[in-house]
Amino acid sequence: MSFSELGLSDKVVAAVTAAGYSTPTPIQAQAIPHVLKGRDVLGIAQTGTGKTAAFVLPMITKLQNGRARARMPRTLILEPTRELAAQVAEQFTKYSGGQKLSVALLIGGVSFDDQDMKITRGVDVLIATPGRLLDHFERGRLLLTGVELLVIDEADRMLDMGFIPDIERIGKLVPFTRQTLFFTATMPKEIQHIADTFLHNPERVEVSRPATAAATITQGVVKSSSDPAAKRDILRRLLRADENFKNAIIFCNRKRDVALLHRSLVSHGFNAVPLHGDMEQPARMAALDQFRKGEAKLLIASDVAARGLDIPAVSHVFNFDVPYHPDDYVHRIGRTGRAGLTGTAITIVTGGDAKSIAAIEKLTTQPINVMEAPEGAAPINADEESQSVRRGRGRSGGRGRGGRQEGRPERSQEARSQEPRSPEPRQESAEHERPARAERPARNPERERPAKVADIGEARSRRKPSRQKDDQDGGDMSHLPAFLLRPVRVKA
Numbered sequence: 001m002s003f004s005e006l007g008l009s010d011k012v013v014a015a016v017t018a019a020g021y022s023t024p025t026p027i028q029a030q031a032i033p034h035v036l037k038g039r040d041v042l043g044i045a046q047t048g049t050g051k052t053a054a055f056v057l058p059m060i061t062k063l064q065n066g067r068a069r070a071r072m073p074r075t076l077i078l079e080p081t082r083e084l085a086a087q088v089a090e091q092f093t094k095y096s097g098g099q100k101l102s103v104a105l106l107i108g109g110v111s112f113d114d115q116d117m118k119i120t121r122g123v124d125v126l127i128a129t130p131g132r133l134l135d136h137f138e139r140g141r142l143l144l145t146g147v148e149l150l151v152i153d154e155a156d157r158m159l160d161m162g163f164i165p166d167i168e169r170i171g172k173l174v175p176f177t178r179q180t181l182f183f184t185a186t187m188p189k190e191i192q193h194i195a196d197t198f199l200h201n202p203e204r205v206e207v208s209r210p211a212t213a214a215a216t217i218t219q220g221v222v223k224s225s226s227d228p229a230a231k232r233d234i235l236r237r238l239l240r241a242d243e244n245f246k247n248a249i250i251f252c253n254r255k256r257d258v259a260l261l262h263r264s265l266v267s268h269g270f271n272a273v274p275l276h277g278d279m280e281q282p283a284r285m286a287a288l289d290q291f292r293k294g295e296a297k298l299l300i301a302s303d304v305a306a307r308g309l310d311i312p313a314v315s316h317v318f319n320f321d322v323p324y325h326p327d328d329y330v331h332r333i334g335r336t337g338r339a340g341l342t343g344t345a346i347t348i349v350t351g352g353d354a355k356s357i358a359a360i361e362k363l364t365t366q367p368i369n370v371m372e373a374p375e376g377a378a379p380i381n382a383d384e385e386s387q388s389v390r391r392g393r394g395r396s397g398g399r400g401r402g403g404r405q406e407g408r409p410e411r412s413q414e415a416r417s418q419e420p421r422s423p424e425p426r427q428e429s430a431e432h433e434r435p436a437r438a439e440r441p442a443r444n445p446e447r448e449r450p451a452k453v454a455d456i457g458e459a460r461s462r463r464k465p466s467r468q469k470d471d472q473d474g475g476d477m478s479h480l481p482a483f484l485l486r487p488v489r490v491k492a
Contacts, residue, residue, distance in 0.1 A: 001023065001024060001029055002023065002024075003017070003021070003022070003024055006024065006029065007032070007036045007058075008061050009061045009064060011064075011098060011099060015094070015095045015096070015097055016053075016057065018097075019094060019095070024050075025049050025054075025207075026049065027043060027045040027049050027050055027207045028054045028057070030205045031043050031203075031205045032054060032057060032058050034203040034205070035054075035059070035062075035181060036061065036062070038179055039179070039202070040182075040203070041055075041180075041205060042199055042202045042204045042205065043181070043184070043206075044183075044185070044205070044207075045185065046213065046330070049214075052091050053095070054183070055181050055183065056091050056092050056095055057095060060095055060096045060101065063075065068123055069122050070119075071122070071141065071142055072144075073104070073123050073124070073142075073146065074123075074125070074146060074147065074148050074149070075124065075126065075147065075151070076126050076150050076170075077125065077126070077151040077153060078130060078150075078153065078158075078167065078170065079127065079129060079153050079154065080129065080154050080157040080161050081129070081161075081304055082108060082109065082284070083288060083304065084153070085105060085127050085129055086107065086285065088127050088153070089103055089127050091310075092125055092127070101125065102124050102125070103123060103124065103126075104118040104123040104125070104126050105127050106128035106129065106132045106133055106136060107129050108129065108131065108281065109281025112136075116136070119136065119141060119142055130163045130166035130170060131163075131166065134166060144173045145173075145174075147175060147178055148175075149179045150174055150178050150179070150180045150181070151180075151181045152167065152180070152181070152182050152198070153183050154183070154185070155182060155183065155194065159188065159190050160325070160327075160328075164194060168194075180198050180200075182195050185334075188327075213330055213333055213334065213345075213364055213366075214334065214343075217336060217344070217345050218343070218344045218345070219333065219345045219346075219368050219369065220344075220345070220346050220347070220369045220370070221346070221349045221357065221370055222347070222348050222371050222372075222374075223349055223373065224350055226350040226352065230377075231320065231348050232261065232264050234374060235348060236265070236270075237374035237377055238374055239318075244344070245316055246297075246313065246315040247291070247297045247313070247314060247316070248297070248318055249291075249299045249316075249336075250272075250299070250300045250318045251303065251317070251318070251319050251320060251321070251323070252301075252302060253302070253303075253321040253323065254302070254321075255276040255277060255302055258274050258301065258302050259274060259276070261320060262274040262300045265298060265300065271295075271296050271297045271298065272297070272298035272300055273287040273290050273291060273296040273298070273300070274299075274301070275287045275299055275300070275302070276302040276304060277302060277304050287299065291311065303332070310338065311335065311338075312338060312341070313341065314335050315336065315344065316336060316344045317333050317344070317345045317346075318345075319332060319333075319345070319347035319348065320348055321348075322349055322353040322357065322360075323356070324356075326356075326359045326362070326364075329360045329363075330364065332345075333345035
């Protein structure tokens with residue numbers, strides 16, 4: 001089957017042919033005819049199968065008739081991250097060449113006024129992240145009543161990033177008669193509920209089982225000790241040992257680990273760039289451009305780069321940290337082996353990652369091969385690794401409220417019993433705490449008279465000795481509050 005048989009316009013087919021594509025992927029071949037008929041579509045396919053073109057190509061065909069009005073886009077595409085939104089905008093521009101269709105990109109980190117100017121002139125396609133879209137709407141700069149086609153891309157990532165409430169609100173702002181396209185790589189129960197809410201009698205297009213990796217990806221795990229320096233050493237040896245290595249994306253779980261690993265690799269002579277959510281948008285786009293152009297061989301990233309980014313010729317993916325969620329593993333390794341190419345995905349695991357690896361294998365229903373550590377890597381302490389598994393060290397046990405800190409040695413019961421205990425407080429009897437009633441001095445009639453200011457000071461000095469030297473007239477009263485220093489009226 002060719003693109004010309006799917007019902008696309010001649011201009012779109014010519015643009016696809018000029019881009020070097022002749023045969024549609026399974027998700028494209030099944031979804032495009034339903035989109036052109038105006039049906040709602042629920043598309044489920046693993047990452048790297050061409051989901052973006054599955055909604056961009058029929059969208060361009062449908063937009064050839066009509067005209068955009070000011071502040072009222074005709075179609076709306078929602079993306080979870082800025083990078084993915086920018087990538088979809090590039091794809092739309094590439095396939096709509098020679099046609100008078102306008103597109104606007106609403107993402108954070110970019111001038112608000114420039115985006116507003118584009119919306120004011122009128123756009124056919126609005127590509128946005130949910131937060132920035134609602135910012136424009138709340139300021140009265142955008143109307144969504146003219147949306148004819150709504151696309152929710154990477155819906156599972158929307159769920160992970162907490163965008164579902166924003167998606168539900170946006171769904172109430174667009175017309176009820178809209179056409180909705182819903183694309184996702186995994187299908188948890190929450191996503192199924194959202195799909196049932198947004199879609200009306202949809203056509204379900206499922207070209208592969210949810211949460212599966214492409215068959216062109218060779219997967220493996222390499223064991224390491226829990227020492228971060230040892231993990232970095234193994235990573236460097238893996239990068240140098242593979243003869244088929246061209247470039248790689250290295251994933252870390254935390255932003256600070258991305259920065260630390262980037263500095264380490266650069267200091268060892270590797271050409272690497274970082275990418276994480278705390279970076280400014282121009283710096284993030286510049287890092288992606290350097291990696292796409294081959295100026296940088298390594299891209300050290302957080303999960304911001306795990307979803308939907310289309311970098312065609314990535315030969316390797318390394319998981320420096322095992323992802324927190326099994327679904328993230330599928331998306332991470334999907335950055336390689338795209339468009340029919342082969343790729344390699346290697347995960348560095350420690351003893352505390354056993355449960356996470358088991359969850360990944362259960363999700364993907366395929367075992368991950370254990371690879372030999374590179375030559376010269378530091379040996380693994382079997383006792384240390386087994387202890388970390390028993391006490392749930394790492395994410396499985398250390399992230400809880402009472403989890404033991406990583407790297408803290410566990411003491412045995414015998415060692416704890418031999419430790420010196422802190423002395424217990426001495427229990428004094430009542431006779432030591434205060435004098436007996438019989439030993440108390442006789443009542444002094446002078447003490448029954450109303451107290452004067454000097455007497456108050458003297459009593460205070462007896463009860464709690466002053467830090468300063470007492471004066472001869474009854475003691476220093478500078479420590480007393482002002483209301484106690486006022487004269488006392490004594491009744492006759």
